[in-house]
Amino acid sequence: MAKHVVGAAKDVPPGERLRVDVAGTPVVIYNLGGEYFGLLDRCPHMGGLLSEGIQIGLVEAPKPGCYSYDRAGEIVRCPWHGWEFDIRTGKSRFDPKRWKTRPVEVETAEVKDAQTIDVAQDGLNIVVTL
Amino acid sequence: MTVETIQNPGAAIAAGQKLAIADCDIHPSPKSVEKEVFPYLEKRWQDHYNTYGLLLRQPYQNGPAYPKGQPDAARRDAYPPNGGRPGSDLAFMQTHHLDRYNIQLGILNPLRSGQGLQNPDFAAAYCKAVNDWQIAEWTSKEPRLKGSICIPYEDAALSVQEIERRVGDPNFVQAFMLIRTSEPMGNRRYWPIYEACAKNNIPLAVHAFGFGGSPVTGGGWPSFYIEDMVGHAQSAQNLISSIVLEGVFERWPSLKLIIVEAGFAWAPSLGWRLDRVWRQNRHELPHVKRPPSEYMRQNVWYTTQPFEEPDRRSHLKDTFEWIGWDRLLFATDYPHWDFDDPQRIPLPRADAETRNAFFLQNARDLYGV
Numbered sequence: 001m002a003k004h005v006v007g008a009a010k011d012v013p014p015g016e017r018l019r020v021d022v023a024g025t026p027v028v029i030y031n032l033g034g035e036y037f038g039l040l041d042r043c044p045h046m047g048g049l050l051s052e053g054i055q056i057g058l059v060e061a062p063k064p065g066c067y068s069y070d071r072a073g074e075i076v077r078c079p080w081h082g083w084e085f086d087i088r089t090g091k092s093r094f095d096p097k098r099w100k101t102r103p104v105e106v107e108t109a110e111v112k113d114a115q116t117i118d119v120a121q122d123g124l125n126i127v128v129t130l
Numbered sequence: 131m132t133v134e135t136i137q138n139p140g141a142a143i144a145a146g147q148k149l150a151i152a153d154c155d156i157h158p159s160p161k162s163v164e165k166e167v168f169p170y171l172e173k174r175w176q177d178h179y180n181t182y183g184l185l186l187r188q189p190y191q192n193g194p195a196y197p198k199g200q201p202d203a204a205r206r207d208a209y210p211p212n213g214g215r216p217g218s219d220l221a222f223m224q225t226h227h228l229d230r231y232n233i234q235l236g237i238l239n240p241l242r243s244g245q246g247l248q249n250p251d252f253a254a255a256y257c258k259a260v261n262d263w264q265i266a267e268w269t270s271k272e273p274r275l276k277g278s279i280c281i282p283y284e285d286a287a288l289s290v291q292e293i294e295r296r297v298g299d300p301n302f303v304q305a306f307m308l309i310r311t312s313e314p315m316g317n318r319r320y321w322p323i324y325e326a327c328a329k330n331n332i333p334l335a336v337h338a339f340g341f342g343g344s345p346v347t348g349g350g351w352p353s354f355y356i357e358d359m360v361g362h363a364q365s366a367q368n369l370i371s372s373i374v375l376e377g378v379f380e381r382w383p384s385l386k387l388i389i390v391e392a393g394f395a396w397a398p399s400l401g402w403r404l405d406r407v408w409r410q411n412r413h414e415l416p417h418v419k420r421p422p423s424e425y426m427r428q429n430v431w432y433t434t435q436p437f438e439e440p441d442r443r444s445h446l447k448d449t450f451e452w453i454g455w456d457r458l459l460f461a462t463d464y465p466h467w468d469f470d471d472p473q474r475i476p477l478p479r480a481d482a483e484t485r486n487a488f489f490l491q492n493a494r495d496l497y498g499v
Contacts, residue, residue, distance in 0.1 A: 046474040052207045079206030080469055082199050 001129055009108045009124035012036070015073060019051040022130045027104050029126060030055070030087045032074055038104030038128055039076075039090050048080035050101065056084070058093075105129040150486075151472050152235040152493035154433045155337070155390055155461035156227075156275070158268055159218040159242070166267055170259035178252055185248050186341040187312070195346065196355040200467035208465030216465035220271055227464045228274055231472055235493055236275045237303065237461075238264055239337055239390065243280040245308055246341035253282035257292055261302070269301040276499060278306035278335060286322040293326045303497040304333045308340030309362060309392060315369040316376030328382035333431075333496060336369060338362040338391040359436075359468075366392035367400050370426065374404065377417040379425040386496065387430050391463060394432040395440075398452040401426050427454060431496060433461035435470040447478040455480065459496070460489050 006020045006029070018029045019041060026041035028051040041051050057072040075084050075093065084093035085101055092099035108124040160166040168176050188195055200206055202215060208226065210219035217223065228236060244256025257280040264277035279296045281289035289305075296302045305327050313319060315336070327334045339362070345351045347361045348368075366389050379385060401423030408415065408422050418425075432453065440446060450458065462470050472489060480488070 046469070046471040048205075049207060054206070079200070080467060082467065 004128045005111050005125050006128050007126050009126050022128050025130060027128060029106055036106040036126060037087050038106040040102040043078040043083055044099055044101055045081060045083050048078045050076050050078060052079040053077045149232060150490045151231050151233045152490045153233045153462045154237045154459040154493055155239055155435060155463050156236045157217050157466060158238050158240055159215045161214045161218045167259050167263050170262035171255060175252055175255045186246050187248050187343040188341045196358040203466050205465050205467050205469055234274055238268055238275055238277050240280060245280055250285040254288040257282050265301045276303040277301050278304050280306050283307045284312055286320055289323045290326045297330045303499060304335045307336045309336050309338050309365045309369060310340030310342045312342040314372035316372030316378055324378055324382050324385050328385040333386035333388055335388040335390050362392040363396050367396060374422045374425045375418060379429045380417055385429055390433045394453060395438045395449050398449060431457050431459055433459045435461040435463045436468045437470050437475040439476060443476045443478060450478050455484050455488060456492055458488055459493050
């Protein structure tokens with residue numbers, strides 16, 4: 001496992017996402033209300049790019065006829081077959097134990113000696129551990 | 131901010147393995163009807179289109195009866211970078227789809243092609259224009275792509291005219307209908323179409339959806355798109371039952387029928403059930419000389435998208451063997467949202483030759499290209 005600086009935190013404000021290639025691995029990073037989460041950018045079903053899917057909320061029916069909607073923007077829907085994944089865990093909506101995309105550890109940190117272009121030299125950067 | 135995109139990881143695998151593919155269900159769209167289809171449509175029908183649009187025989191006049199799984203029924207990553215509908219840009223389709231998956235033969239199945247329009251003369255004129263458009267914008271520019279002869283199938287005489295206009299034209303490899311016809315497909319009103327296809331050795335593809343006016347399920351109009359989707363299996367079973375029991379394959383034994391985008395795992399149980407009831411009703415069906423399943427094995431092919439996804443892949447093995455590996459044709463449905471990736475479908479285990487037949491050679495043999 002190594003840490004990779006992939007961009008400046010200010011470039012990915014809340015509600016936005018960043019698609020990056022980390023040492024050959026496709027990763028999508030989401031900012032949910034100031035917290036950063038990373039997922040392997042590949043749907044476990046047929047390989048659709050999750051980074052091209054829309055972010056929706058969690059619609060649930062505790063019982064028929066009763067609906068709730070919350071966690072707006074925290075569920076990503078695959079751009080192909082519409083499989084839904086929880087951005088915080090990578091687990092699928094319909095069968096979280098069996099179907100999931102790999103979560104990737106993301107943190108923000110000041111990185112003084114970063115060589116990467118486009119990273120903040122005076123501020124937080126997004127750092128992926130992979 | 132912009133989101134960087136890179137090539138789909140699955141693509142590298144496909145190119146690396148050099149698995150050659152025939153995709154038997156690709157949906158092209160015009161960039162603009164006015165610019166690309168109007169040149170082949172008489173002024174009278176251009177005016178008709180501008181005034182009334184494409185009026186179908188269904189209770190929903192504007193657009194599809196059910197909301198699709200994604201907008202415009204398309205993969206969200208299939209929008210051409212220069213604008214336009216998914217499937218409307220040949221150059222983008224070449225790199226995004228044909229090259230990426232090493233597709234050596236792609237069958238174009240245009241939707242919104244004039245089929246099922248209420249006005250029969252307009253349906254015929256629009257189908258003819260869409261066929262001319264396939265040559266001008268697609269097959270003449272990309273030899274990997276072959277067209278479908280769109281026919282105004284609710285009028286058999288006009289359909290035969292269109293089929294005969296295209297006989298011998300290497301731009302086309304099949305005649306094309308939609309599955310939900312006004313009457314069950316074995317009905318005598320459609321027989322001249324089958325005769326023309328058999329006589330000219332043109333396979334007849336029948337694609338999911340259609341606008342016959344009947345509800346999309348045997349139980350009426352359902353509430354949800356998912357019911358529309360699974361309803362295609364019902365519609366396909368209806369059409370096979372009708373066409374077999376009306377004696378179509380007995381009259382035209384060389385007719386090749388391809389079921390497109392309606393599933394296939396239901397075929398064995400349909401065959402068993404038909405055979406059982408056929409044995410019990412021989413007196414009513416003397417013209418159906420053999421068990422219905424024999425006609426299915428002799429005359430019917432199936433494209434595999436949307437692929438079946440059982441929990442155990444082995445359950446599909448028996449299904450494939452009953453139908454026949456030589457009767458299944460791989461398809462992606464590009465650019466639509468329920469696309470099948472050739473590397474990711476849960477295909478039953480098979481030797482290299484059988485896999486090659488499934489992915490390529492069955493289609494080459496069927497279409498003779």
